[in-house]
Each structure stands twice: as structure tokens, then as C-alpha cells.
Amino acid sequence: MHLSSRPLSLQELSPGSYVVVVRLRRPLDFERRSSYAMRIRATDLSSGGEAPLSAETTQFVQVVDVQDQGPAFLNAPYSTTVQENTPEVHYH
């Protein structure tokens, strides 16, 4: 079984059964793009002189987020008001 260095290649599992191999040019980044949709068409080249038979499908890919960003305070700075003489309160 030969693995091509091209972005898309086929591996034949058994006669008539194939796996599409997609190679990434760079690592996926959930923060830049979280999903992909690929249209895949299979065409039968052995139909002789007649119009080749084909089928199409769509492969959706969801990128799973990994925590690779540092913590951030959103919408900072914050403000609040506290009345003077407020009893001591502990927040956890």
C-alpha cells in the first residue's frame, strides 16, 4: 500500500473498496476554522465507451478545540460599587 505525498490520495482496501487519505498542509486551528466540508466524487473509469458512472457525497469535518490559549479577561476592565461600612465578606 503506497502513501502518496499529495494532499489527496486513495488507498485500496480490497477490490472496489477505497479509503480517501487527506493530508494536512499545516496543523488545524480551531480558533481560525472549526469545520470543513469536502465534496467527494467517485467515478467508474471501467465503463468502456459509455458515459462514466459516478456518485458524490459530502464529508463534514468538525475540528475539536484543544486548550492552547492562555487565560484572558474578557471585556476588562471591570467596575463595581461597594457601600462603605460593608461587613467583611469572603468570596471563594
Ligand SMILES: [Ca+2]
Ligand atoms: Ca484552541
